[in-house]
Amino acid sequence: MDDRSRVRRELLAMHPVGRLGEPTDVGNLAVWLASEESAFVTGQVYVIDGGRTKKLPLPIA
Structure with missing residues (x-):
């Protein structure tokens, strides 16, 4: 990577949360899931990606 600052900017731009x-x-999610606060949560898939998957192209059917 010749231009590290450019690569970092591009990588950050992929994440809507900006980091x-x-x-x-x-x-933090693991601690919450292990706590009583999440007792009513069942069968979920949590994507922890800062919104990155929102920017991925949709699959072509």
């Missing part, structure tokens, strides 16, 4: 993920982003 890259941190281990605490996953850890």
